[in-house]
Amino acid sequence: MKKLLNPTQKSMLQNNLHHPPTLSSPQKTIALFIFSFVLGLTLLFFFSNSSITKIDSDSISHSTLVTSLSKGGYLQFQSEKKILRAKIAILLSSSQNETEKNYATNVALYLFPDLLPDSNFEKTVAIEQWAPLESAIEKKPRSHEARLLFDEMKSNIWNYENPKMDRSGLSLYGSETLKIYHELSAP
Amino acid sequence: MKTDLKNLITGFKERGAFLFPSLIVVVFSGLISALIWLALGPNPTPAFYPDDKIKSSFLYAAIYPANAKFQKELVQLKNKGSLSEKDELEIQGSLLASTDFLDIPPALLWCLLFQESRLNHLEGIDSENSALGLGQFSQFSFFEINYQQSRYRPTNINLIISMFGRDIRPIAAKRKDILSSSSYYSIPTAVVSSAIYLNNRYHQLTQILIKRGIEYHSDLLWLFSAMAYNKGTRSVLSLWNNVQTQNGPEKFKLLVNDYEYFRKTTSDSLLLTQSLKRIWEENKARSYSRELAIHTRNISSCALSPLYQTTRSLTEVEP
Numbered sequence: 001m002k003k004l005l006n007p008t009q010k011s012m013l014q015n016n017l018h019h020p021p022t023l024s025s026p027q028k029t030i031a032l033f034i035f036s037f038v039l040g041l042t043l044l045f046f047f048s049n050s051s052i053t054k055i056d057s058d059s060i061s062h063s064t065l066v067t068s069l070s071k072g073g074y075l076q077f078q079s080e081k082k083i084l085r086a087k088i089a090i091l092l093s094s095s096q097n098e099t100e101k102n103y104a105t106n107v108a109l110y111l112f113p114d115l116l117p118d119s120n121f122e123k124t125v126a127i128e129q130w131a132p133l134e135s136a137i138e139k140k141p142r143s144h145e146a147r148l149l150f151d152e153m154k155s156n157i158w159n160y161e162n163p164k165m166d167r168s169g170l171s172l173y174g175s176e177t178l179k180i181y182h183e184l185s186a187p
Numbered sequence: 188m189k190t191d192l193k194n195l196i197t198g199f200k201e202r203g204a205f206l207f208p209s210l211i212v213v214v215f216s217g218l219i220s221a222l223i224w225l226a227l228g229p230n231p232t233p234a235f236y237p238d239d240k241i242k243s244s245f246l247y248a249a250i251y252p253a254n255a256k257f258q259k260e261l262v263q264l265k266n267k268g269s270l271s272e273k274d275e276l277e278i279q280g281s282l283l284a285s286t287d288f289l290d291i292p293p294a295l296l297w298c299l300l301f302q303e304s305r306l307n308h309l310e311g312i313d314s315e316n317s318a319l320g321l322g323q324f325s326q327f328s329f330f331e332i333n334y335q336q337s338r339y340r341p342t343n344i345n346l347i348i349s350m351f352g353r354d355i356r357p358i359a360a361k362r363k364d365i366l367s368s369s370s371y372y373s374i375p376t377a378v379v380s381s382a383i384y385l386n387n388r389y390h391q392l393t394q395i396l397i398k399r400g401i402e403y404h405s406d407l408l409w410l411f412s413a414m415a416y417n418k419g420t421r422s423v424l425s426l427w428n429n430v431q432t433q434n435g436p437e438k439f440k441l442l443v444n445d446y447e448y449f450r451k452t453t454s455d456s457l458l459l460t461q462s463l464k465r466i467w468e469e470n471k472a473r474s475y476s477r478e479l480a481i482h483t484r485n486i487s488s489c490a491l492s493p494l495y496q497t498t499r500s501l502t503e504v505e506p
Contacts, residue, residue, distance in 0.1 A: 105465070124395050154327075155331060160419055160420050161421045163417075165326070168467065172468075
């Protein structure tokens with residue numbers, strides 16, 4: 001016996017179309033749960049990665065001190081340096097992330113050694129060998145005297161990191177710091 | 188005359204009854220004051236670190252190079268004519284004078300120079316290398332010797348004056364005037380400058396420990412200074428920070444006092460790489476740590492007394 005079809009069903013049959021399989025309510029819940037779980041994991045991965053990227057961009061902010069100096073002048077440099085100092089102080093005191101902590105320690109070593117913990121052996125060298133020269137350059141920027149102080153600072157940092165001046169060069173933070181004070185001491 | 192003498196003796200005997208007890212009181216009170224002064228008075232050398240003069244060197248070989256491989260290589264250098272007898276004697280003479288003046292173990296400075304240039308005082312003269320001569324000096328090593336000595340020990344300048352009769356600075360790698368006493372290509376100048384640069388590394392490292400009240404053995408600090416001479420003080424301090432953070436202050440004390448622990452730590456490539464990763468990116472840290480480990484092994488096997496050398500380090504270390 002032939003089944004009677006309404007016009008819509010007829011048209012669907014003619015076009016070889018079927019009803020899409022529908023999910024039952026528990027299936028929908030499970031699917032939604034899996035989807036949310038995968039989405040959550042993806043977001044977690046994305047944000048944890050972007051946290052590392054954030055450190056890179058912060059390290060750029062160490063180097064953007066040079067840009068701020070050449071474009072915005074000494075006042076902008078000072079204000080950006082203050083912001084960076086606050087960031088580094090927070091990272092040093094509260095960050096649990098090894099990469100962040102290492103970044104903060106390196107920036108502090110060359111720009112804010114007083115923020116380093118006393119247990120850090122490098123603190124003494126930084127406080128004696130470049131921190132006073134940096135302050136002196138900042139007090140008399142763009143002068144002949146500042147350039148002489150910069151030459152001394154440059155020698156101290158090279159002797160400290162790579163006395164043979166071999167292919168390794170200086171660390172990223174050492175060379176960025178020298179760029180900043182080279183710019184600041186240019187007569 | 189006889190009467191005068193008798194009167195004098197009697198006078199003394201009479202006065203003696205008063206003088207002798209007073210003398211005893213004066214001597215005793217002097218002794219007690221001296222004892223109190225010694226116990227409570229200011230101490231010129233802090234008790235927590237060894238006085239280099241008192242604590243004699245035990246680690247370094249009296250005859251160097253101590254390693255058979257380096258001895259063989261030294262003979263080869265002489266046979267090939269790369270090292271003349273005259274140059275060798277001049278190096279040795281300047282080295283003994285400098286090390287005696289600055290209290291550096293002679294074996295350490297000799298091995299450091301051997302490691303740096305194979306005792307070729309003209310090393311790099313025709314090249315554009317950044318490191319030159321006997322102690323592989325760079326422009327910044329010269330800067331320190333020429334302009335920053337006030338930061339270090341005054342004995343450095345006294346050594347220059349005692350060796351040359353005047354201050355020969357500024358010292359530079361003068362290619363066209365290698366015999367000038369201001370040229371680093373001149374042997375006595377190179378030896379003295381390298382000794383001063385090594386002494387400055389020692390001064391830098393020991394001051395850090397003294398300020399923190401950490402006891403150390405000067406022989407081991409000289410080995411760390413040789414590491415700093417080659418790879419910078421930062422590499423050494425990064426290793427120190429790593430050992431202190433990971434293993435605690437007690438282990439750190441062991442590192443600067445116990446040779447066996449020093450040897451184990453400086454040959455732990457994983458630990459060295461981990462320490463240097465705090466400064467450089469991974470690949471650079473790995474290659475730098477390899478170089479540092481080799482340098483330290485070579486210096487140790489060349490300069491240390493055979494008593495402190497294991498069979499392993501003697502057979503495996505390539506010059």
